[in-house]
Amino acid sequence: MSTPTFDRRGLLLALTGLVAGRSWAQGGGPQAWENWKAAFVDNEGRVIDDGQAGISHSEGQAYGLLLAQAYGDHETFERIETWTRATLATRQDALMAWKWRDGAVRDWRNATDGDLLRAWALLRADRDSGWSGHARQAQRIARDIVQICLAPDPRIRDEPLLKPSDQAMATDAAVTVNPSYYILRALIELGDASDQPALIRTAAHGERLLADPGAMRDWIEVTPGGLAPADGFEDRFGWDALRIPLYLAWSGRTAHPALARAGARFAATSTPGHVATVTGPEGRMRQQSNAPGFRAVSDLAAARAPGPAGSAGQGYYPATLGLLAQIAWKEGMKRHSPVKAPTLHNRRLDGGR
Known part of the structure; x- marks a missing residue:
């Protein structure tokens, strides 16, 4: 499996520009x-x-x-x-x-x-x-994530899944997964810098996992038969899952199918100037918001520059996502090499070969 490379010099130059007081993006x-x-x-x-x-x-x-x-x-x-x-x-x-x-x-x-x-x-x-x-x-944390927070995929035993916590359910029958925890760029860069190839492999497998329409939920269970809604959690695309397009954009995955699916979810709003923040499994809007931070993430899902981050008065979560969206747009603008996993792409994910 080859390791994707990021334009570190370009990233450092962007960071240096911001330190000097120049804005990365509008707002x-x-x-x-x-x-x-x-x-x-x-x-x-x-x-x-x-x-x-x-x-x-x-x-x-x-x-x-x-x-x-x-x-x-x-x-x-x-x-x-x-x-x-x-x-x-x-x-x-x-x-x-x-x-x-x-x-x-x-x-x-x-x-x-x-x-x-x-x-x-x-x-x-x-x-x-x-x-x-x-x-x-950073290396210590990366090591312990590998040792404590990875579990075999019940469909393909030698492919790792990212557990949402050390005590999350992980058996031969099902592994509980939060799809929004897959921050591909972080996994790849940490795996590279810490000599933890399992993190890079987790990113590759996670990228494939996120391409499954069944992963467009806050919580899922990965079973030998495929993806299913997680037991004990509301079946929805909501406060957790809306970060999926943020992290994919930050990782330069502008053509990933989950971005278009997330965009369709956000567009399910019924009120101008709002985005749907919670949608049911059928894609129908359950909650919506006009918070600038949520709208900035919706912009990323639509492959456009995020609007102004807005004021802190919108609350911690949307305000945070709004600023992260600005950084994700800047750092994810250049296409990065996709995660390569030759053994993964030659396998079926229903446990077959």
């Missing part, structure tokens, strides 16, 4: 970052999710690190990482507990997307911004 300039930081990062470096009663979680800390690195804000990056190490990153492994509230960790299970995003942010800080001292921790 995604330094003031948007300052607004986000003022609204959602406290003095200690805790990222606050105002949509979930002010809790903090591994995903939010990782998003804060990614944004601080992209905007060249070294002080805020270190402040967020310091709080994270002192509170969430206190398990026996290198992964984070996922939930903090009222002064204490409330759930010690990890959320794999948070760990993947944090490791990627640490790698980018060391590699692209020259903020040394973070590469080793």
Whole structure:
């Protein structure tokens, strides 16, 4: 299996331009970052999710690190990482507990997307911004994701699936998967930098998984017979799944079929200026929003430059996605080599050969 390569010099130049104070995209300039930081990062470096009663979680800390690195804000990056190490990153492994509230960790299970995003942010800080001292921790996290958070696909035993947490169900009969946790570019770059080829193989298999229409859900189960709605979760394309097009665009997968499918979901809205944020399995709109951040992700799904990120007044989640969409558009504009997995493409995914 060959390893895709990214234009690291071009990425570094883009980052350098932003550090110098130039906006990457409309509505995604330094003031948007300052607004986000003022609204959602406290003095200690805790990222606050105002949509979930002010809790903090591994995903939010990782998003804060990614944004601080992209905007060249070294002080805020270190402040967020310091709080994270002192509170969430206190398990026996290198992964984070996922939930903090009222002064204490409330759930010690990890959320794999948070760990993947944090490791990627640490790698980018060391590699692209020259903020040394973070590469080793990124490697530790990558190693423990491989050791703890991968499981064999019941359809093809030697192809890995990304578990959403260390304790997620993974048996010969079914593996629970959150499709929005597949951040292909992060998996590939971390696998390359940390000498963890299993992460690159996970990205290749995940890219194929996301091409299945059955993966257009917040949660799925991968079974020997194919993909099915996950037991115990609402069958929908909603708050989790709407990140699928964001991460595919960020990874340069502009022709991936999931982008068009996501675009159709977003377009199911019934009100001008809104996008459908939750749709049922049949594609019908259940909830919609006019938040600029959600509309920015919808723009990515339609292969167009995202509109202004908007103010922090729209809430933590859409405000965060709006800024990430600006970065994804800039970094994903150039086509990157697709993940190559010759053994994968010659196999049927119903367990046959």
